[in-house]
Amino acid sequence: MKVLYKKILDLEIWHDYYLGQPNPPKPPPTGYDISDMLALVPTPECLRVLRNLRWLFRPQPRGASIFAHVEQASSGDFATLLPVNRPEQLTFWLIVRDRYFANFTNLPLTTNRHQIYYFSNLSLNQGHALFLTQPLPNYAANSEYHLGQLVHHDGKTLEALLYQASASKNPNANDWDILPNSQYVSELDRLPQQGLSRIYTIPKANPGDIWRLTLVNVHEQETFVLDVTTPITHTPGDAIACSLNFSGQIPGCYKLCLNNIQVDRFVLCDPIASKDAFALVEIVLNQSLVPSAFSLLQPQDGNTLIKPKTYVIRCKNRATRWRYRYEKPHGFSAASLPNFELIDAKTYATKRPLGLRLQPDSLLTDGKDQLLPAPAIALIKPETDTQAHVTTIFSDIHL
Structure with a gap:
């Protein structure tokens, strides 16, 4: 057969x-x-x-x-x-x-x-x-965007090149990289990762109240039910804590519902297995x-x-600013490095982040049209502002 x-x-x-x-x-x-x-x-x-x-x-x-x-x-x-x-x-x-x-x-x-x-x-x-x-979300004016965040706009995918506390009405070419739509x-x-047990607190309960806590899986099926009756001795209006044991539930995405109203959504899995x-x-x-x-x-x-x-x-591959460091002064001026920001006598970096690639389509050149190496992936160096927002990420190349 x-x-x-x-x-x-x-x-x-x-x-x-x-x-x-x-x-x-x-x-x-x-x-x-x-x-x-x-x-x-x-x-x-x-x-x-x-x-x-x-x-x-x-x-x-x-x-x-x-x-x-x-x-x-x-x-x-x-x-x-x-x-x-x-x-x-x-x-x-x-x-x-x-x-x-x-x-x-x-x-x-x-x-x-x-x-x-x-x-x-x-x-x-x-x-x-x-x-x-x-x-991906659509671009929205006045929204906060962090470095590297991806959005859709006008049939393209945009990647934020810097932190933006409040985005402009239309995407600024200096602030965004334009990618093919994907x-x-x-x-x-x-999503939150939920282990096999948790405590859920009902914020306000009165003596004799009946509560039903359920898990609902991706098929909209209830796979767990716990009925809770508030004790007669409970102080009216106080919170009540419920102990939930999800042992036996298979890994997956679940909704936690209280009296048929969703109160949480998470991925349920055994922490050891995951x-x-x-x-x-x-x-x-x-x-x-x-x-x-x-x-x-x-x-x-x-x-x-x-x-x-x-x-x-x-x-998506991460985009970083490629920063070239010399042991001795490189001798280049800002005019001879139009595609770079001259940082000091021994250092310059690309003005815009470039996507890290296993095999770059092309290599950059220095002020003498000599090919420069692409960065390795072993080390990236993020920099933050006073509010801990990442403002730029460097990849260092030592020459």
Whole structure:
């Protein structure tokens, strides 16, 4: 008997440190390999679901792929051998393997161990690819923007070149770098990371009040319920603390509701299992919730037809000012270095941040038209103002 497997999903991770910003955006070239830097690892719960569905997970140079055990339907399409007739989710840890990842990736320099990045096929973020990230915000006048922040404006992606306490009515070319329109990992993709237990405080309660605390998963299903009755001895109007134990819940994005009203949203995971994870990727298999463009499956006549898709997580490379330092005076004047800011007799730096690249498209030249090396990623040097806002990030090159 012939056993037939078909690819149903590609999970790809694109990183501009390796790819640059091609215009128009396009998929990575042949030979692109991100596996030494980032890895997708199925959670134990995911492996259980895959096994029950008779699907296979395989790491790939660009990320990972999933293959389904299929048979040919009467229509000529391929259907999963076992119908997918109930909501499921596939969860993966995204593990960073490169210790310099934060140096060359355009994400906040400060990390928060109580937060984790979260990517989902419920993001509704469709452009030149099916992105698992949240859509970037549109540019808004008078808004505060930090260095490196990404926004959309007039069909382009803009990157802030400096901290802006209150942005101008229209983007100023001196303040923003203009990139081809694409979607990237951003701060909007971070959520609180919740462990297996917590204390939730109801701010105001009266004796005899009945409260219901519930967890709601991505399928809008309640997976945890705790009913609390305020003791008769409770002081009217005082807060009441409730101890919540989420043991047995599978990793994923949840809403915490109090009497059916959402009071929190977070990624629930065992801190031990997720201690090395940069992100959780959650792929929802639910025809009633997943947009058709993102759907891997299509029910038909009792079968589940496969609709193979490619999902993308794209990271922007960090832009820094390249600062060249000489052991002896370099002898250049400001006039002979038009593309640089002359800092002192031994130092000059690019006026604008430049994206760090594994292989730059071109190298800079000094005042004598000699090629200058590009910076390494091992060391970046941020500078801050009196309010601790990062104002610039240097990459130093010693000559």
